[in-house]
Amino acid sequence: MSRKRSVDRRDFLKGAAVTGAAALVPDAVAAAAPQAPPAEAAGQAARPAAAGAVREADPLVEVSETTDRPGGDFMVDVLKSLNIEYVASNPGSSFRGIHESIINYGGNAMPEFLTCCHEESSVAMAHAYFKAEGKPMAVLCHGTVGLQHAAMAIYNAYCDRVPVYLLAGNSLDATMRRPGVEWAHSVQDAASMLRDFIKWDDNPISLPHFAESAVRAYKIAMTPPMMPVLIVLDGGLQEDPIPPDVASRLRVPKLTLAAPPQGDSGAVAEAARLLVDAQNPVVVADRLARTPAGITRLVELAEALQAPVVDQHGRMNFPSRHPLNQSENAGQLIANADVILGLELTDFWGTVHAFRDAQHRTSRSRIRPGTRLISINAVDLFVKSNFQDFQRYPEVDVAMAADAEATLPALTEAVKRLATDDRRRAFQERRARLEEAHGRARQAARNEAAHAWEASPISTGRLAAELWAQIRNDDWALVSESGNTSGWAFRLWDFDKHYQHLGDSGGAGVGYGAPAAVGGALANKKHGRLSVNIQGDGDFLYAPGVWWTAAHHRIPLLTVMHNNRAYHQEVMHIQRMANRHQRGITRANIGTTIEDPNVDFAKIAQGMGVHAEGPITNPRDLAPAFQRALAVVRKGEPALVDVVTQPR
Amino acid sequence: MKTMMAAAAVLFLVTAVAGAQTPAPAQQTAPAGNADSGAKVWKSVGCWQCHGYEAQGGAAGPRLAARNLPWTGFSAYVRRPANQMPLYTEKALPTADLAHIYAYVQSRPAPPQNIPLLLK
Numbered sequence: 160m161s162r163k164r165s166v167d168r169r170d171f172l173k174g175a176a177v178t179g180a181a182a183l184v185p186d187a188v189a190a191a192a193p194q195a196p197p198a199e200a201a202g203q204a205a206r207p208a209a210a211g212a213v214r215e216a217d218p219l220v221e222v223s224e225t226t227d228r229p230g231g232d233f234m235v236d237v238l239k240s241l242n243i244e245y246v247a248s249n250p251g252s253s254f255r256g257i258h259e260s261i262i263n264y265g266g267n268a269m270p271e272f273l274t275c276c277h278e279e280s281s282v283a284m285a286h287a288y289f290k291a292e293g294k295p296m297a298v299l300c301h302g303t304v305g306l307q308h309a310a311m312a313i314y315n316a317y318c319d320r321v322p323v324y325l326l327a328g329n330s331l332d333a334t335m336r337r338p339g340v341e342w343a344h345s346v347q348d349a350a351s352m353l354r355d356f357i358k359w360d361d362n363p364i365s366l367p368h369f370a371e372s373a374v375r376a377y378k379i380a381m382t383p384p385m386m387p388v389l390i391v392l393d394g395g396l397q398e399d400p401i402p403p404d405v406a407s408r409l410r411v412p413k414l415t416l417a418a419p420p421q422g423d424s425g426a427v428a429e430a431a432r433l434l435v436d437a438q439n440p441v442v443v444a445d446r447l448a449r450t451p452a453g454i455t456r457l458v459e460l461a462e463a464l465q466a467p468v469v470d471q472h473g474r475m476n477f478p479s480r481h482p483l484n485q486s487e488n489a490g491q492l493i494a495n496a497d498v499i500l501g502l503e504l505t506d507f508w509g510t511v512h513a514f515r516d517a518q519h520r521t522s523r524s525r526i527r528p529g530t531r532l533i534s535i536n537a538v539d540l541f542v543k544s545n546f547q548d549f550q551r552y553p554e555v556d557v558a559m560a561a562d563a564e565a566t567l568p569a570l571t572e573a574v575k576r577l578a579t580d581d582r583r584r585a586f587q588e589r590r591a592r593l594e595e596a597h598g599r600a601r602q603a604a605r606n607e608a609a610h611a612w613e614a615s616p617i618s619t620g621r622l623a624a625e626l627w628a629q630i631r632n633d634d635w636a637l638v639s640e641s642g643n644t645s646g647w648a649f650r651l652w653d654f655d656k657h658y659q660h661l662g663d664s665g666g667a668g669v670g671y672g673a674p675a676a677v678g679g680a681l682a683n684k685k686h687g688r689l690s691v692n693i694q695g696d697g698d699f700l701y702a703p704g705v706w707w708t709a710a711h712h713r714i715p716l717l718t719v720m721h722n723n724r725a726y727h728q729e730v731m732h733i734q735r736m737a738n739r740h741q742r743g744i745t746r747a748n749i750g751t752t753i754e755d756p757n758v759d760f761a762k763i764a765q766g767m768g769v770h771a772e773g774p775i776t777n778p779r780d781l782a783p784a785f786q787r788a789l790a791v792v793r794k795g796e797p798a799l800v801d802v803v804t805q806p807r
Numbered sequence: 808m809k810t811m812m813a814a815a816a817v818l819f820l821v822t823a824v825a826g827a828q829t830p831a832p833a834q835q836t837a838p839a840g841n842a843d844s845g846a847k848v849w850k851s852v853g854c855w856q857c858h859g860y861e862a863q864g865g866a867a868g869p870r871l872a873a874r875n876l877p878w879t880g881f882s883a884y885v886r887r888p889a890n891q892m893p894l895y896t897e898k899a900l901p902t903a904d905l906a907h908i909y910a911y912v913q914s915r916p917a918p919p920q921n922i923p924l925l926l927k
Binding site: 614627745 | 853859860861863865867872890898899919926927
C-alpha cells in the first residue's frame with residue numbers, strides 16, 4: 160500500500176521488464192481494446208512512447224504527480240485473465256482508480272463497465288446473468304455504503320448458490336484519507352457485515368497478493384456450492400504507481416477450476432439399486448442444472464427409469480412438455496412414492512412434509528412410512544450457521560454431499576446396469592401411465608386458464624397465454640421470477656432450454672426481479688435471444704433505476720407488468736392475522752397495497768428512455784400492445800407494457 | 808415464553824369450544840344471498856386475495872367458480888379450514904355475508920370453450 164508520491168520511472172520499467180507471466184495470461188489480456196497498451200505480460204509497464212516523451216520533459220509534474228502504470232491497471236489484467244465480461248457498478252470514489260483503469264487501460268471491454276443506479280441492482284443483475292451465461296459478473300462498489308446497499312442482493316445470491324464476483328473499494332491508510340467523506344467511506348473490515356452470507360473474502364495488501372486472491376476468489380466462487388465472494392480493493396493499491404520491486408514480481412496466477420465433486424461410488428450404487436427396485440420412484444429437482452448439461456443428464460436418468468420428474472424450478476431442470484414432467488402432479492406422486500430422489504433441493508423436509516400456518520402450527524408427513532429418501536446436494540459440503548436458509552433437517556436414507564449434475568451420469572449408468580428386462584418392462588408400463596397423466600395435466604391447465612378469461616383486472620392465465628402467443632416462434636427466454644403468477648408460464652409454455660428459466664431470487668428478498676431480468680437479458684443479448692420478463696409491481700419499485708440501465712446499455716427486454724397494485728403476499732399475511740384475531744377483516748389493505756395513487760409504470764419507464772405503454776385493463780388490448788413493444792425489443796431496446804392484473 | 812404458550816392453549820380451547828357451539832351448517836340450501844352484495848363482500852373480506860376476483864383460483868387458493876360446491880361444504884370449510892386457508896369465524900364474517908359470498912361464487916359463469924390461444 161505504498162503512498163509514495165514519486166517513482167523512478169527507469170527503475171520501474173526495468174523491474175517490470177523482468178516479469179514473465181505471459182504464458183499464463185489468457186488471450187483476454189492480449190485482446191484488450193485499442194486504448195490498451197500491448198500487454199506482453201501481465202503487470203508489465205509497456206507504455207506508448209509519446210506519453211513517455213512528454214513525461215521526460217517535465218520531471219516534477221510527470222514523475223511525482225502522474226503515473227501511467229497505476230496498480231489498477233494490473234488489477235484489470237487480472238480481471239481480463241478471468242474472462243469477466245461485465246462489471247456492474249454505481250460509481251464511487253473508493254474505487255475510482257480501478258474504474259479509470261477499466262475504461263482506459265482496459266479499453267472498457269472484458270470487463271465492460273455497466274452503469275447501475277443502485278448496488279442492489281448491480282448484484283441482482285450479476286446474479287441472473289450468471290444463471291443465463293454460466294460465468295460470474297463482477298460488481299464494483301464502495302466497501303461501506305455500497306456493500307450496505309448491496310447486502311440484500313448478495314444474500315439472495317448466496318441463498319440461490321450463485322457466484323457473484325464482488326470488488327469493493329476502501330481506504331485503509333488513515334493518514335492518507337481525504338478529510339470528510341472518505342473517512343465515512345472507510346472501514347477496517349469491509350467484509351465483516353457480509354461474512355455470514357458470502358463464501359470467501361480477502362483484503363489484499365499488495366498487488367501480488369491481489370492477484371492470488373482474485374484468482375482464488377474466482378475459483379472458490381465457482382466450486383459448488385457456488386456463492387458470492389468479495390475482494391476489497393485498497394484505494395492506494397489501485398491509484399499508486401506499481402512500485403518497481405513489486406512490478407518485478409507481478410504475474411497472473413493460473414486459474415484451474417475445481418472439478419465439481421461427484422457422489423461416492425458406493426452411495427451411487429445404493430441409490431441406483433433403490434431407484435431400480437422402486438415401484439413408484441419420483442425424481443425431484445430444484446437447483447440441479449448448473450449448466451445446459453444438467454437438463455440432458457436429468458432427461459437421461461428419468462428415461463432410464465421412466466420415472467416422473469417434479470421440477471421445483473430453482474433452475475430450468477427439465478423440459479416442461481416432456482411426458483415424464485409431472486410437476487403438476489407433485490403432491491399425489493410424493494404421497495405415493497416409495498423412493499424419492501432429491502437433486503439439489505433447497506428444502507427436502509418441506510418437500511415431504513405439509514406445514515400448517517395456523518394459530519397452532521402443525522406439520523405432518525406427506526409420505527408413506529418406509530419411503531426411502533435419497534439426497535444429492537452440494538450444499539451439504541458448505542453450510543453456515545447464522546442465517547437459517549438451510550431449512551429444516553431432512554431425515555434421508557442416502558445422502559451424497561456432492562454436486563448432483565456431476566453425479567447424474569454415474570447414477571444413470573448404474574441404473575442401466577441394474578435394470579433387468581423385467582424391470583425395463585415395468586418401466587415402460589410406468590411410462591405409458593405417466594404420458595397419460597402428463598396429457599391430462601396439460602389439458603387441465605388449459606381448462607383452468609380459461610376461467611376469468613375476459614376478466615378485468617386481467618387474469619394471470621390470460622396474461623401468460625397472450626404473451627406466449629407472441630413469442631413462441633422466437634428463441635425466447637423468460638428472465639423473471641414467476642412465483643407470483645400462479646406458475647402459468649410453466650403450465651402453458653414449452654420450456655426446453657436452460658436459459659428459458661433462471662429460477663428465482665433464492666432468499667426471497669424482494670427487489671430482485673427487475674434487476675435480475677435486466678441481467679438475464681444482458682446475457683441473452685449477444686446470443687440474439689428474445690428476453691421477456693413478467694414483473695411484479697412491488698418489486699419494480701425497489702430500485703427502478705435499473706430500467707435506465709437497460710435503456711442506456713441497449714439491453715433488449717420486454718417487461719410485462721404483473722401489476723396487482725399491492726405487496727400481495729403481505730396482504731394475505733395481514734388477512735390471516737386479522738381473521739385469526741377476529742377483527743378488522745376488511746383492513747388488510749392498510750400498509751400493503753400500492754394504490755391511491757396508482758403508480759403509472761409506463762410513465763416511469765418512459766422517463767428513463769424505455770418504450771412503454773399502459774396501464775392495460777382490457778385483456779383484448781394485450782396482443783397489440785405486446786406486438787408494438789416487441790417490435791422495439793427486436794430492434795435491440797427495452798420496452799414495457801403495464802398490465803393491471805388479478806392478484807395471483 | 809411459557810405464559811405465551813399457556814395463553815395460546817387457552818385461546819385454542821376457546822375457539823374450539825366456540826366452533827363446537829356454532830350450529831353445524833347442515834341445511835343443504837343456502838340462506839338467501841345476493842350475488843351483487845356478495846361481489847362486494849368477496850372483495851372487502853379478502854376472498855379475492857387467494858381465489859381471485861372471479862373466484863377463478865390460482866397458486867394461493869383453488870378455483871371456486873363453476874364448481875357448484877354445495878353450501879354445506881362451502882360454509883363449513885370457511886369456518887374450519889383444514890389446511891392453509893385462514894379461518895373466518897361467525898364473529899368476523901356473519902353467515903348472512905357468507906351467504907352473499909356464496910351467491911356471488913355460484914353466479915360465476917362457466918369459462919368460454921376452445922379458446923384458440925390455449926391450444927398452442
